[in-house]
Amino acid sequence: MSNTTETPRQDIYSRITNQIIAALEQGVKPWTQPWNAAHAAGHVSRPLRHNGQAYGGINVLTLWASAMTGHFSAPIWMTFRQAIELGGHVRKGEKGAPVVYANTISKTEADESTGDDVERTIPFLKAYTVFNVEQIEDLPGHYYALAESTRNPDERVADAEAYFAAIRADIRHGGDSAYYSPGLDYIQMPPFDAFRDAQAYYATLAHETTHWTKHTTRLDRDFGRKRFGDDGYAREELVALSGQSAPLATLQ
Numbered sequence: 001m002s003n004t005t006e007t008p009r010q011d012i013y014s015r016i017t018n019q020i021i022a023a024l025e026q027g028v029k030p031w032t033q034p035w036n037a038a039h040a041a042g043h044v045s046r047p048l049r050h051n052g053q054a055y056g057g058i059n060v061l062t063l064w065a066s067a068m069t070g071h072f073s074a075p076i077w078m079t080f081r082q083a084i085e086l087g088g089h090v091r092k093g094e095k096g097a098p099v100v101y102a103n104t105i106s107k108t109e110a111d112e113s114t115g116d117d118v119e120r121t122i123p124f125l126k127a128y129t130v131f132n133v134e135q136i137e138d139l140p141g142h143y144y145a146l147a148e149s150t151r152n153p154d155e156r157v158a159d160a161e162a163y164f165a166a167i168r169a170d171i172r173h174g175g176d177s178a179y180y181s182p183g184l185d186y187i188q189m190p191p192f193d194a195f196r197d198a199q200a201y202y203a204t205l206a207h208e209t210t211h212w213t214k215h216t217t218r219l220d221r222d223f224g225r226k227r228f229g230d231d232g233y234a235r236e237e238l239v240a241l242s243g244q245s246a247p248l249a250t251l252q
């Protein structure tokens with residue numbers, strides 16, 4: 001039996017690492033902004049605390065990953081206690097997301113060699129749990145408010161719709177991210193209305209559908225990809241870019 005014991009800090013690192021790995025294994029890149037930028041909080045690039053301050057460091061990745069997993073569009077997070085202080089309550093059964101707080105404390109100690117008092121700086125890491133505002137009820141209205149969104153001015157194109165319907169891929173709509181999940185074998189797309197025009201929507205869908213063709217039950221395409229950004233990843237992206245224009249002739 002091993003005599004090693006996992007420290008609280010190692011446990012925090014393990015939780016965060018496992019969360020990010022789980023997202024990657026589903027084909028989800030957690031550094032892609034997952035929420036709707038039309039939220040009344042404004043266009044944000046990082047998750048926000050209840051007071052509007054942005055999270056930093058590893059917390060950005062963990063909260064992006066949690067937002068994708070939970071399909072949350074709001075960028076705001078808070079603790080259980082903060083929700084209560086604001087008059088709200090976390091819904092029963094909701095699971096929070098792990099975040100960490102790193103800082104230092106100063107402590108006066110006697111120097112072993114001289115006996116003089118010396119000031120020592122001691123780093124510490126504390127983990128706690130936060131919840132997205134979409135998991136919390138009865139908060140003040142501005143936490144749920146959405147800014148006016150700009151609707152896609154175009155209508156859906158019948159020929160393009162028929163093209164993608166004939167492929168019979170599992171295409172799901174919602175959130176603010178577009179990706180193909182190889183582990184679960186489905187394509188995730190933002191709503192049609194979220195795109196600037198029809199061409200942008202169908203080009204994005206064509207790109208993700210090309211990734212969909214690499215599945216072992218279809219073309220079984222494998223460029224030896226081992227990690228994000230390697231040669232295999234780049235080759236697959238080139239294939240997806242080349243397949244992106246296939247249905248766009250229907251829009252001409």
